[in-house]
Structure formats: C-alpha cells, structure tokens
Amino acid sequence: MTCGRTTSSCPPGSLGNWVCNVQVNSGRVNIGGAEKNSVEEVTIGARQVNSAYHRRVPVRGELANSTSSQLPRNSPSIVVPLGSTEQHGPHLPLDTDTRIATAVARAVAAHLSGPDWLVAPALAYGASGEHQSFAGTISIGVDALAMLLVEYGRSAGCWADRLVFVNGHGGNIAALRRAVGMLRSEGRDAGWCSCRAVGGDAHAGHTETSVLLHLSPDDVLTDRLLAGNGAPLPELLPSMRRGGVAAVSPTGVLGDPTTATAAAGRRIFAEMVDDCRRRIARWLPGPDGMLA
Numbered sequence: 001m002t003c004g005r006t007t008s009s010c011p012p013g014s015l016g017n018w019v020c021n022v023q024v025n026s027g028r029v030n031i032g033g034a035e036k037n038s039v040e041e042v043t044i045g046a047r048q049v050n051s052a053y054h055r056r057v058p059v060r061g062e063l064a065n066s067t068s069s070q071l072p073r074n075s076p077s078i079v080v081p082l083g084s085t086e087q088h089g090p091h092l093p094l095d096t097d098t099r100i101a102t103a104v105a106r107a108v109a110a111h112l113s114g115p116d117w118l119v120a121p122a123l124a125y126g127a128s129g130e131h132q133s134f135a136g137t138i139s140i141g142v143d144a145l146a147m148l149l150v151e152y153g154r155s156a157g158c159w160a161d162r163l164v165f166v167n168g169h170g171g172n173i174a175a176l177r178r179a180v181g182m183l184r185s186e187g188r189d190a191g192w193c194s195c196r197a198v199g200g201d202a203h204a205g206h207t208e209t210s211v212l213l214h215l216s217p218d219d220v221l222t223d224r225l226l227a228g229n230g231a232p233l234p235e236l237l238p239s240m241r242r243g244g245v246a247a248v249s250p251t252g253v254l255g256d257p258t259t260a261t262a263a264a265g266r267r268i269f270a271e272m273v274d275d276c277r278r279r280i281a282r283w284l285p286g287p288d289g290m291l292a
Contacts, residue, residue: 061106061109061117062118062119063078063120063121072116075161076116076117077117077160077161078117078156079118079166080105080122080152080164081101081104081119081122082165082166082192083095083102084124084126084168084172085128085137086128086131086134086136087131087135087204087245087252088203088204088208089203089224089251090224090253091204091220091221091225092204092219092221092257093216093219096212097168098124099168099212099215099216100195100211100212100215100269101122101166103215104166104195104273111273111277112277112280112281120156123152125145126169126171127142127171128169128171130244131252134245142174142175146179147179148179149165149180150179150183153179153180154186162190163191164191164192165192165193166194170194176289177288178288180290181288191280193275193276193279194276195272196271198271200255201255202255204252204254205253205255208257209225209257209260209265210268211265213260213261213262214265214268226257226258228256236248236254
C-alpha cells in the first residue's frame with residue numbers, strides 16, 4: 001500500500017515526505033527500505049520524525065494540559081509568560097525572550113507556596129518595532145499588545161483569582177503598564193514583573209546568550225557569535241528611536257555574546273527566578289501593576 005502521493009510532492013525532511021516512503025507488505029511495514037514489524041514501530045518512527053511528539057512538556061501545573069473540571073474549585077492563580085518573536089542576532093533563536101520568560105515562569109510557579117498556581121501558555125508576540133528592520137521579527141505594537149493584555153486579563157479574571165505576567169522583553173513594558181494598570185483600576189488582582197539581570201547588556205549579548213546556553217545550548221549557533229555595539233543603552237536610544245536597532249548595530253546585537261558561558265547563564269537565570277519569585281510572593285503591585 002502506498003500513500004498515493006509521489007515522494008517529490010512532499011517537502012524534504014517533512015512528515016509528509018516520511019509518510020510517502022512508507023509501504024505495507026504482508027503485515028510488515030517498509031520505511032525507506034527498512035522493514036518494521038508493527039504499527040507500533042511505525043508510530044515510534046513518526047515520533048522521531050515529528051519532534052513535537054517527543055519534546056518533554058511539563059504536565060503538572062500547566063494550564064494548557066488541564067481540563068476545565070480539573071481546575072481548583074477555589075479559583076487558581078495563573079502565571080503568564082510574555083515574550084516576543086524578534087531577531088536576536090545571527091546566533092540566537094527568534095523566540096529567545098519567550099523561552100526565557102517561560103522557563104522563569106515555570107521555575108517561579110514551582111517554588112510558590114500553595115498548589116493553585118498554574119503556568120499559562122506563553123504570549124509570544126509583543127511590541128518589537130525597534131527590530132523591524134530584521135527578518136523574522138513580528139511586532140504587534142504597544143497599542144495592540146495593551147489591548148490584548150487587557151482582554152486577556154478580563155477573560156481570565158472570570159475564573160482566576162490572581163494573574164501575573166512574567167515579561168521577557170523590554171519593549172513590552174509600556175503596554176504592560178497601561179494594560180495591568182487598567183485591569184487593577186477595574187478591580188482585578190493583576191500584576192507583572194520582568195526577567196531582570198542586574199548589570200546585563202541590552203540585547204543578544206552576554207546576558208541572553210549565557211541564559212540560552214544554559215536553557216537551550218543546542219539552539220545557540222556558537223560559530224556565529226559576534227560582538228555588537230557595547231555602548232550604554234541611554235547613549236544608543238536617540239539613534240534607535242529614529243532608525244531602530246539596525247541604526248546602531250548591523251548584526252542586531254547590543255553587547256558581547258563572545259563572553260557568554262552556560263555557567264554564567266545558570267547564575268543569571270537563578271537570579272531572574274529568585275527576583276520574580278520574591279516579587280510575586282510579596283505581591284505589592286504599584287498603580288501600573290509592577291510588583292515591587
């Protein structure tokens with residue numbers, strides 16, 4: 001039995017291409033010339049091809065893996081990672097901010113007292129207009145992001161007791177202040193905190209590269225590390241306001257990723273987690289919702 005599609009019509013490396021090479025003969029399965037004994041082995045092969053199957057995803061404490069009936073009756077609190085999809089130099093993935101925010105949110109939720117903290121799926125698009133000159137960047141802008149966060153909070157507030165956004169991208173702060181401030185003025189118990197690194201460089205430099213070497217070392221292209229503009233951010237802002245990051249760094253890097261190490265990333269990540277955990281545990285939001 002064949003799939004009825006020619007192999008050439010399926011993109012190389014795709015699951016469709018893999019399926020197009022499957023043939024079943026006399027109860028045995030032939031996959032690209034290698035015979036398998038059962039459908040079970042075929043399923044395992046599919047999981048190996050489609051990485052989404054074998055990627056380890058935490059289950060306990062994850063909102064996306066819960067059913068409505070499984071949610072605690074006494075109104076859970078939710079932690080929402082907020083990131084971006086934007087360039088991070090020639091060496092880091094576009095979802096760097098989202099990865100960091102998600103990892104921090106999960107670690108924080110695991111250390112908060114009480115069983116009713118759930119980590120929501122990350123919001124992976126933010127206000128990234130300063131990176132728009134670089135391919136891969138998708139920015140929804142401050143106004144749209146603020147509106148999204150307000151509607152998100154209003155909806156979640158119908159069943160969640162408390163809502164906190166864990167932010168991984170500095171460009172989102174203006175929208176967070178506006179949106180969470182509005183949610184609080186409406187009587188909703190919302191707050192936010194950022195994944196901060198004291199003394200860190202601005203973008204795709206030592207700080208973020210180190211954290212990614214700790215969290216996702218296989219996704220850091222270490223052969224493409226290039227030092228970027230290392231000037232203090234206040235000095236760069238006037239030019240960036242006129243022409244974005246590209247006006248001050250042709251590589252999109254602000255800082256020096258060549259000094260990054262996984263050991264430094266482990267330390268920086270632990271500081272981010274501890275800072276957010278303390279702020280959430282104290283729960284002292286200001287008028288704009290930022291947790292002190």
